[in-house]
Amino acid sequence: MTDRDRLTRLADFLFEVGMLRKTPRTGYQFLGSGAENVAEHSFRTAVIGFVLAEMRGADPLRTMALCLFHDLHEARTGDFNYVNKLYNTCDCKRALTDALTGTGLREKILDTWEELEQSQSPEAILAHDADQLDLIVNLKEELDLGNRYAAKWLDCSLERLRTDEARSLARTVMETDHTDWWFQGPDRLWWSKKNGTE
Numbered sequence: 001m002t003d004r005d006r007l008t009r010l011a012d013f014l015f016e017v018g019m020l021r022k023t024p025r026t027g028y029q030f031l032g033s034g035a036e037n038v039a040e041h042s043f044r045t046a047v048i049g050f051v052l053a054e055m056r057g058a059d060p061l062r063t064m065a066l067c068l069f070h071d072l073h074e075a076r077t078g079d080f081n082y083v084n085k086l087y088n089t090c091d092c093k094r095a096l097t098d099a100l101t102g103t104g105l106r107e108k109i110l111d112t113w114e115e116l117e118q119s120q121s122p123e124a125i126l127a128h129d130a131d132q133l134d135l136i137v138n139l140k141e142e143l144d145l146g147n148r149y150a151a152k153w154l155d156c157s158l159e160r161l162r163t164d165e166a167r168s169l170a171r172t173v174m175e176t177d178h179t180d181w182w183f184q185g186p187d188r189l190w191w192s193k194k195n196g197t198e
Contacts, residue, residue, distance in 0.1 A: 002102065009102035016099055019075040027081040033147045034138055038074050041134055045070065048137075049130035055165040058122045066116045066127035069109055072096060129166035132157050136170050141178040 004012070020039035028034045049067035053060035071079070076095040080088060096113055100106035116124045136157050143150040154174070161167045177183075 004102060006102060006104050010104075013099060013103045013105070016075045017072070020071070023074055023079060025081075026079045026084065030081070030083065031139075031142065031147065031149055031153060033145070033150075034142045036138065038071050038079055042068055042071055044137070045127075045130045045134045048133045049127050052126045052130055052133070052163065052165050052169070053123065055169070056122065056126060056163065058126055063123040063126045063130070065112055066123055067130050069112050070116055070127060070131060072099070072109070072113070075099065125162055126166070129161050129163050132160050133166055133170060133173070137173055137178075140173050140176075144178045 018039075020042065021037055023038040025036050025038060025041055028036070046064045046067040049063040050060045052058075053063035073090075073092040073095040076099060077090040077092060080090060093110075093113070096110060097106065100109055115121055116127055119125060119128060136154060139150045139154045139157060143154065158167075158170055158174075161170055
């Protein structure tokens with residue numbers, strides 16, 4: 001791809017990022033219910049990262065960027081769940097480097113990815129917690145819908161949280177029904193009004 005100009009490489013990169021919409025998160029096959037793609041996961045992880053950074057007084061935009069790019073390499077490698085990782089390896093850094101070559105973004109995004117991998121900055125630690133919290137929110141929904149195995153996964157995921165802010169938010173997630181935000185929404189009487197008719 002070295003013979004392509006920067007704008008063409010940026011176009012290539014945008015198409016590649018779109019592959020995350022078609023890249024399933026593979027762990028749900030073991031849970032037996034639930035599904036999402038890597039793009040969906042990355043989006044909510046970024047929002048959760050922003051929220052956690054605001055709670056902690058860290059840089060919310062930096063945290064959000066760490067979250068947004070944390071699985072970018074999976075457009076090339078696919079998602080490796082915990083069982084896959086026992087038998088397979090992938091070179092995440094090489095995949096990301098190759099994806100970014102010629103775009104003019106390589107240094108900035110690779111630095112962001114390296115910060116997350118080193119997990120030393122407050123924002124990187126929060127980004128890791130955001131990654132886990134996204135899974136916890138999904139698992140809580142699966143638990144609410146009757147998948148009793150989600151409880152086992154939740155126990156493990158909750159233990160991986162590293163910050164007080166994430167643990168506090170996770171406790172509240174666990175106490176909140178996943179339908180409350182819309183079922184008990186702004187006008188709870190809507191349900192008894194039959195779409196506005198008495």
